[in-house]
Amino acid sequence: MDIPAKYDPSLTEDKWYSYWLEHKIFHSEPDEREPYSIVIPPPNVTGVLHMGHMMNNTIQDVLIRRARMLGKNACWVPGTDHASIATEAKVVARLKEKGIEKSSLTREQFLEEAWKWKEEHGGIILKQLRKLGASCDWDRTRFTMEPALSKAVINTFVYFYNKGLIYRGVRMVNWDPVGKTAVSDEEVIHKDTKSKLYYLRYFISEGGKATDKYIVIATTRPETIMADAAVCINPNDERYHWLRGKKILIPLINKEIPIIEDDYVTMDFGTGCLKVTPAHDINDYEIGLRHKLPVLDIIDDDGCLNEKAQILVGQERFQARKNIVKMLEDAGNLEKTEDYNSPVGHSERTDAVIEPKLSLQWFLKMEDLAAKALKSVEDGKVRLIPDRFTNTYRHWMETVRDWCISRQLWWGQQIPAYYTPDGDCFVAATKEEAFAQAAAKNPDLKIEDLRQDEDVLDTWFSSWLWPISVFDPEKPGFPDRQPNRELAYYFPTNDLITAPDILFFWVARMIMAADEFEGKEPFSNVYLTGIVRDKLGRKMSKTLGNSPDPLVLIKQYGADAVRVGMLLCSSAGNDIFFDESQVEQGRNFCNKIWNAFRLIQGWEVDPSATPSQAEAKAVEWFESLLNKSIATIDDHFSKFRISDATMTIYKLFWDEFCAWYLEAVKPAFGEKISKTVFDKSVQFFDSLLKLLHPFMPFITEELWQNLSPRKDGETIMRQMMPKAGDVNEKAIADFEIARGCIINIRNIRQSKQISPKQAVELFVKKPIAETGALVSKLANVSRIEETESFDTNQTGVNFMVGTTEFFVPVQVDVEAEKAKIEAEIKRYEGFLTGVRKKLSNERFVSSAPKAVVDLERKKESDALEKLKALDELLQRLK
């Protein structure tokens, strides 16, 4: 059979993915096996696949495929998130392209457009995941705004409202003037921004008229002075005691405001005087509350000044700032300006500068929920990987403020609060239920009189239910209701793989919701991936558009190559600097596997031949090495060291299986292989394919299908992962000796010297007899003779290549060699005293885990053995 020398992914990937779908290999439903479930972090419904998704979903797929092959009932639930603000912004932008303003549409018309957009673009990302080989159970695909899940959200709202945890209140919120919505504290990104500190003169008033006395106040926001309600000084600041009881005039508009005193003001910052603008600064708002100051809001929802400002009406806030500085300067109120760096809040979604704004919003009380969610992590019921995130997590949970859950958008679940014309508010899952409540209070009311709250809920208010609602959408909001079969079986899920930047947005809140409704943690392990960055160190993201198109990469190198490339360079929590050479490495690896297969399948079998001594030795060795590696891989997985697991199998296949095992058993040109060795080789290759499969699903399926005859519907995905068997350490050690000999002979052939120590260890001390056959085969040497004794003149190794006899002299500087060995002996003796000291410590022996103590004991005996060997060597040299 002719197989091309290069692996071509385009011939295998679509074929096998269709095959898996056709045979419903991804399908999952509860049965008697042990469940293993993962819910996908739902990507934005209108998003496209970027490198972060690749990373994330590759890891999930590795875990789920592995679990499946370990015999578990593996269930990976896919889906998308409606991402209210991001999606709404996209829809608004698209309408704008068509010349339609959002404000000209009704809510219903807008939503129709949005759904249309969702139908067109939604789910593209899920299709892209198939190219990657993601083995999601597509039958379970969910969308956070599908009717059932929306209902879960509404029920949850009603539940928390009835529990008294949801309230409506006027609060200073983070207002996004571009998105025209409030955003939560977590959605505000503080960036250091260059701005100016303006020093303004406020004149003292006497009967409403300006005197010539003034004070200087520093501000970064001169456009808000019209909303000033007071000027505040520190009560201990003697410089300003003369101001007590005086009134002051706001520049330009000459409005009289009082002087107040509050500890909040820092005496040594700025001028020690603070203008208090309750409507436009969160701290000022709090000072205002303390001193009962009036609140004057001069900035509208779109960030423009309104008529209450009296001047600059209608101007955009930054334009107004520019203009008012000029006006203040002309009026003689501007003393000086200084450059100033200050953190300015920006909206995560629109990047607009956040405007602190007073508004009526819905909040969820967080204190108790956060305390419980913190406990879950601190008690280890939810393990964060890497665990250093626990600190960050704790800090956030301890300082969390109430969650502003309302958004002034249309795309999302509309808040189920209904108002009567009198302003009474009733919260219920449906309008009818709300009406029933309202009618009980006011019998004259008609259902048409009820008006539903215009706002929708924060997206995270739906995604925090995700691990529950994907299985049983009826459940959220009803802690006492029996879970359905799916939820009872697959919940709690096992592992969650996500990026650290949504640890608080999402992970923490899922823990809260699960605790509230299920009384359990929603998952046991949270693997936090690194953030994929470009070469400039920038985060790869959809908004920046600096991500290479993963689909192009897949097309160019193959999905398996891309997966391996990502996995090799990723360790939990560390940022990943993406480089295409890693993908190239993955592709080369595919080719290596492909060619190993070509070799094996090209062998001709001789059923009557018996394995040579060299072959037998190689088989014995590789069997043990394989078992040992399986144990190593299992260990790496148990610690979520995915890249180490990948590297282990990579090296096992390439460096050991291909470079040594296959070379050792490969028949000479024109010769046949014994059946025993052939069968063993096929068996090894089969095991290796299974071990590789979670990482490289396509090529392994292709080769596995061709390795032996398979029935239709059979798949490597359903095979059992090889288990770690017995390890014959001696076989491994023997092979190492042979390997050392071979490498040295190769070196000698390149007329290079080997070191005396190597000569001593490899040719003299060790028993060549056992591995001689291997050495002569792999080094193509017919005879090796060792030299027993050392003297400074005649020491070396005899060996034959073909008919030529070589004698390689090994110059031994006995004194230097002795000194080296003695130094080593000294080191071991020190080591031994240390270990013995430890072992004689009662407390250590009784308190440390048994395995640790055993390890110390082993160290002791090993060191003793080594010392004995060194001593022997030393004697020999003498």
Add this chain to the structure above:
RNA sequence: GGGAGCUUAGCUCAGUUGGUUUAGAGCAUCUGCCUUACAAGCAGAGGGUCAUAGGUUCGACUCCUAUAGCUCCCACCA
């Protein structure tokens, strides 16, 4: 301003409660090879005072202290 983390070969990173590593891997580099599985390959080689300075120890990449640089998170100083 507070907190967390990082600093090991040209690059990306391991280094598992201090000892069998006088420092490891992959990639990249250099040298020699188109040897009938694979040049997307094979055989070799070079390359690090483990950020810096002290300390603890028989022994420190590993623990402690200080310093420098970087990253992230949190934060209301106008």
